[in-house]
Amino acid sequence: MTGLNKVVIVGLGLIGGSLAAGLQKAGACQKIIGVARREETCQQALKMGVVDQAVTHISEVASELGKGDIVFISVPTLTVRAIVEQLKACIPSDVIITDGASVKGSVRDDVREIYGHFPANFVLGHPIAGSEQSGVEASNPDLYVKHRVIVTPMPQNNAEAVTAVRAMWQAVGAEVLEMEVDDHDVVLASTSHLPHVIAYSLVDTLAHDSHNENIFRYAAGGFRDFTRIASSDAIMWRDIMLANKRSVLDAIDLFSSNLSRLRALIDKEDATEITGVFTRAKFARDRFTKMLEHKAYSSPMQNTEEKLVVYTVAPGGQIKGRIRVPGDKSISHRSIMLGSLAEGTTHIEGFLEGEDALATLQAFRDMGVVIEGPEQGTVTVHGVGLKGLQKPSGALYVGNSGTSMRLLSGILAGQSFQSELTGDVSLSKRPMNRVANPLRDMGVTIDTEENGRPPMVINGGSALKGINYEMPMASAQVKSCLLLAGLYAEGETTVTEPAPTRDHTERMLRGFGYNVQREGNVVSVKSGGKLTGTDIDIPADISSATFFMVAAAICPGSDITLTHVGINPTRIGVVNILRLMGANLSLENEREVGGEPVADIRVQYAPLKGIQIPEDQVPLAIDEFPALLIAAACAEGKTVLTGAEELRVKETDRIQAMADGLTALGIECESTPDGIIVVGGQLTGGTVESCHDHRIAMSFTIAALRASGAIQVNNCANVTTSFPNFVDLAREVGISLEVNCA
Incomplete structure (x- = not known):
């Protein structure tokens, strides 16, 4: 060359x-x-x-x-x-x-x-x-x-x-x-120049310590690794310090201040706050390590460097086994939020360690909450009370998590400080006016990009007032946002639902000792109460279980049991719809854990038939429709979905994405403004686009069980946001799945 x-x-x-x-x-x-x-x-x-x-x-x-x-x-x-x-x-x-x-x-x-x-x-x-x-x-x-x-x-x-x-x-x-030039010098002052200052100073200090003659002789590996950079060219680093004087001094001052604070915590033997410092540092370092793998220094570059993940799924197979899918994402989000706002300690089991829930966890760490874990689904949150959050040092980045952004906006509306919520490229295209406008009605000043898109800048310090809000569209996220803001608002905050939506927020508020009223389709809270730390056992996520429920329902010879699945009445639409289509589905070992109903769900193959999906079931299965539309494609006759316009404003336009994918696989379908019509038939092989939507990706993965040829699903990296071990479980129960990264 x-x-x-x-x-x-x-x-x-x-x-x-x-x-x-x-x-x-x-x-x-x-x-x-x-x-x-x-x-x-x-x-x-x-x-x-x-x-x-x-x-x-x-x-x-x-x-x-x-x-x-x-x-x-x-x-x-x-x-x-x-x-x-x-x-x-x-x-x-x-x-x-x-x-x-x-x-x-x-x-x-x-x-x-x-x-x-x-x-x-x-x-x-x-x-x-x-x-x-x-x-x-x-x-x-x-x-x-x-x-x-x-x-x-x-x-x-x-x-x-x-x-x-x-x-x-x-x-x-x-x-x-x-x-940018100035950004470079500030970043390098903190990440390169300051570490050299510390290493040189530490070695110089210990080299002149007459009481520690054996320090270098018996130094452990950590000391040797850290101080290695003190062997660098001294003249070169002298010049760097002088050339970048202002930024280096700022970095030294910030470090000195934090070091003094840590010294004071050790002196007071404040175990919780010391844990907070070390835990924040550990997870910040872990995130930094991931950035080193394939992320840029500057956030605008990050999304251009995500790996291209492609699923290739062989046709045919059977679904058999007994598995437990990860913890419920909705409950995982809320457990961190309410645990952080509670007084006392909250112990969580079954936490979903996917990127969305971890984004929520990190946001509260960034606001000064001490959180231990997650470690194999176990998390301990040391609550700071409703008014104990601290102003974050920068924007709160929530990745692809719409739940994090919408629910956090309600909490941040009640704080005394200004905050900014940002997300990845996909989330930055999704409208937030559904929460921003009613929050403005409560007295919050919120700035967004055109058409209400992120980032959201929430100007705290306003005196919030309770409102009576009639939701134009059923949405658990909007309802939860307003109820959380209502914890800080003068008077009563009331939300009227046009149709039932998941009620995890209300149930969990009660579990933390906060009074929530419900009459019919109206739910309300008043400010002035407090949350008390508690123990939470998070059930398996019915949305994640849905992919395997549908897989067994469409594939002859299949028999699978999904254990400890949450069957909250506001989330059970997928069970009702599959039964209406003729699925052989049973709930076993029904019980209640931590205020949430759970059961083992067994699905055995039975021929499915197309149906008119009852509109009263749509809000109860809103996240499960991508997978349910695969069931519709494998059913005899026509399936009609209406009243599901919310699907058009999810991670992507899920109605159009599913219509495009089904058409590419030989299925006759027609999208409508609020739904889709699917005529059951023979799925062919082919290539489909997930549009970076995790649920679209997993839905077309299970479609291969009834396809005549292999299916390639593009852009599947976001599957980890909700279902980190989907690939492993899919292979375990009988799906022939290959993953390729570019």
Whole structure:
């Protein structure tokens, strides 16, 4: 490959030498020229073969350079200015210049001052790689493989110049990201420069401690690992500290403040708060590790880097076994929320460790709640009371979880601080006015993007007033949001439902000792009460169980039992609808656990028939319809769904997504404004699009049981948001499923 012309590397230390070696290994450019102050370094670089030519001053090769060539400045941060002055004096303006300094603001300012403007072909950058070794002898052609290079383009930059710099780094195996200059310096001050300050200071402190002569001799692995970075180039790091002085000082001050606070907690033997610090740190580090795998530094980049997950499902098979699906997602969300707002400790069993519920858990950690776990479904929440939440340091990111965003908005409406709720690309397209508008009626100031889309900025501190709200559309999330806001509102908050919706919030409020009134389809709360910590045993999620219930119902010879499933009367629509279609379904071992009814659900195959789905069952099965429409496709005759317009504003337009997928698999169907008509028939093989919707993905996975050919389901990464072990359980009960990641 010879995609680049000439590359000149000024400074043949580890960073510059490794770039040269990597470009040579990749055959990525026509000629590599090294520039080093010492003739010995030039000769060593030539001997090692990392450069094709080596000189001691850039002016010696300036006449050889022209359009498309790249000069990379690889010298200590405070030396960059002198090199830029040399380049201005001799390098043509159509040559691209880039750098590798750890601080971008100082380089930007030097370039502006030297040139009198910012040149279009000067592209600032920073490779995130290194080692304790230095000098051209340490050159490593693989140093940048799977490491990150941050490019910080200026508005004046030529797009072709930025593209060329990207291509250079990608040629040596690096992942190239973009950030703003000032954002880069703030982030690196905290994540790179501060750790070096601490490591240098710690080693220096202990090295001069006359009472601890054996510290280094007997140091444990953790000490050695952490202080390894204190072996880095001292002069280079001195320059970085001075060049990024303001951001480094801010990071040191913040760290010093938090360290002093931790010292005070240890002195007071405050076990709960110490646990909080350590737990928050542990899970923040775990999230950071996941980010290192395939996430960007800057959040706008994250969603472009999600892995493409494809399910390929072989046709046929039978469903057999006895399994327990994960805990109910709706109850998992609410257990964290109410446990955090309670006084005292709440112990939770059966918590769903999916991304949605974990987003809720993290949001409350970010607001100062001490939460232990989750550990195999066990969580302990140290409640702070209704008014004990703390202002988060930044936006509360809830990923793909609409439940988190809508219910949290009700809680945040009653706080004294301003907060912001953000989500991923999918959630950012979903309207939030269904909760924002009634909250505004209660006196909350809420800012959203156009058409009520996230992010939501909730300005706390307002005096909330209770309202009487008649919901235009049945929605448990809207009802729950307003009831939670009602805990903080003057007077009574009343919600009238047009049809019954899941009542987990009301049941759990009562379980925490808070009075909730219900008369018919009207539910209300008054402020002034308190929540008291309790024990919660979360039943298995009927929405997750639905995929296996439908799988057994459509597949001859199948017989499956799903244990400890929640059969809340407001969630049992899927059971009623399957029975109306002729499914052989029974509830066994019915009992009540923690205020929620549960049972073991057994489904044996029986032929299904199409039906007109009763509209009074629609709100009771709103999340289960993607799977139920697979049952309709396998039933004899026509199935008609109406009154389900809410499906169009879920993670995706589920009505249209299911219609498109069923059509692609040979099923006759017609979408309507509030539902769909499905004519049962023979499913074929084919490729369907999940639209990044976990329920769509899992529904078409089970469809393969009755298909004539393999089914490929695209974009299935979000399955983990609600059902982390779906793939394992699917394989266990008889579905032939392969997962491919790109």
